[in-house]
Amino acid sequence: MAATGAATVPTPVPALPKAVTVPALLAKRAAGDKIAMLTCYDASFASLMDRCGVEILLIGDSLGMVCAGHDSTLPVTVADMVYHTASVARGNKNALVLADMPFGSYGNPQQAYDSAVQLMRAGAHMVKIEGGAWLADTVRLLVERGIPVCAHIGLTPQFVHQLGGFKVQGKTGEGAERLKNDALALQAAGAAVVLLEAVPAALGREVTEMLSVPTIGIGAGPDCSGQVLVMHDLLGVFPGRKARFVRNFMDGQTSIDAAVMAYVAAVKDGSFPAPEHCF
Ligand SMILES: Nc1nc(=O)c2c([nH]1)NC[C@@H]1CN(c3ccc(C(=O)N[C@@H](CCC(=O)O)C(=O)O)cc3)CN21
Ligand SMILES: CC(C)C(=O)C(=O)O
Numbered sequence: 001m002a003a004t005g006a007a008t009v010p011t012p013v014p015a016l017p018k019a020v021t022v023p024a025l026l027a028k029r030a031a032g033d034k035i036a037m038l039t040c041y042d043a044s045f046a047s048l049m050d051r052c053g054v055e056i057l058l059i060g061d062s063l064g065m066v067c068a069g070h071d072s073t074l075p076v077t078v079a080d081m082v083y084h085t086a087s088v089a090r091g092n093k094n095a096l097v098l099a100d101m102p103f104g105s106y107g108n109p110q111q112a113y114d115s116a117v118q119l120m121r122a123g124a125h126m127v128k129i130e131g132g133a134w135l136a137d138t139v140r141l142l143v144e145r146g147i148p149v150c151a152h153i154g155l156t157p158q159f160v161h162q163l164g165g166f167k168v169q170g171k172t173g174e175g176a177e178r179l180k181n182d183a184l185a186l187q188a189a190g191a192a193v194v195l196l197e198a199v200p201a202a203l204g205r206e207v208t209e210m211l212s213v214p215t216i217g218i219g220a221g222p223d224c225s226g227q228v229l230v231m232h233d234l235l236g237v238f239p240g241r242k243a244r245f246v247r248n249f250m251d252g253q254t255s256i257d258a259a260v261m262a263y264v265a266a267v268k269d270g271s272f273p274a275p276e277h278c279f
């Protein structure tokens with residue numbers, strides 16, 4: 001028996017990470033721990049991201065653009081989302097599986113419920129819908145029936161034809177007020193997560209401070225509770241024009257695992273997003 005205790009105690013084998021749950025996300029928000037999320041569309045990448053510590057895997061309707069080659073997310077169907085959600089769920093162990101409700105699948109609360117049930121049966125743990133305070137009744141109905149909801153506000157790509165392009169939102173006083181009002185209404189209706197896309201960093205911070213549920217930002221500044229990127233942007237394989245909030249994490253790495261781990265580390269230590277990624 002060695003005389004000096006501390007140095008001879010064997011390093012414990014790290015416990016397997018606990019599955020990421022809705023209460024676990026709330027606890028991270030309360031503790032100020034950053035949340036790392038990525039889009040994911042298949043089982044192989046789900047397995048890779050899960051083992052690299054990504055906490056939320058988003059089956060984004062961006063798959064219509066990055067996988068299928070459309071120029072918007074509008075052509076994506078519930079059947080497309082079910083196929084990719086089931087694929088991701090098979091590859092995942094610990095992460096929370098979040099599925100986008102595609103364009104046209106939540107026109108009223110009952111249609112939203114029917115669509116969400118299909119995604120939950122496919123393996124989603126939470127669904128995401130785009131829109132503001134007008135969606136409160138839909139959020140309430142889903143949450144009351146056991147379907148956790150992420151509310152997506154700011155730049156909502158399903159509204160591209162109304163927004164006139166993929167443009168930064170909440171830049172005017174009126175726009176910022178509307179966004180804050182939407183965030184509060186959606187949280188009050190039961191949203192477990194609020195996703196902020198392409199809004200000024202100061203507004204991302206304000207909304208995050210106003211809410212008790214976590215915010216996940218994409219082009220919404222460093223003060224959100226967590227961050228998300230489209231995996232093709234993180235890996236530098238998307239051929240289109242890249243948004244200001246994108247960082248290619250393959251730079252300086254020699255494997256996809258290393259790039260994903262660098263992303264998780266940069267989100268956790270607050271070094272991503274940097275000022276050049278913010279509006
Ligand atoms: N590969 C990819 N990455 C994404 O982040 C993404 C998709 N696809 N498809 C669905 C939506 C579309 N998104 C986009 C696409 C482009 C910009 C963009 O270029 N924004 C300009 C702002 C221009 C302005 O406000 O005038 C930028 O400079 O970042 C932003 C979000 C986000 N989502
Ligand atoms: C960009 C993220 C937030 C998304 O909704 C998607 O990938 O579809």
Ligand SMILES: [Mg+2]
Binds near residue numbers: 100157
């Ligand atoms: Mg989406």
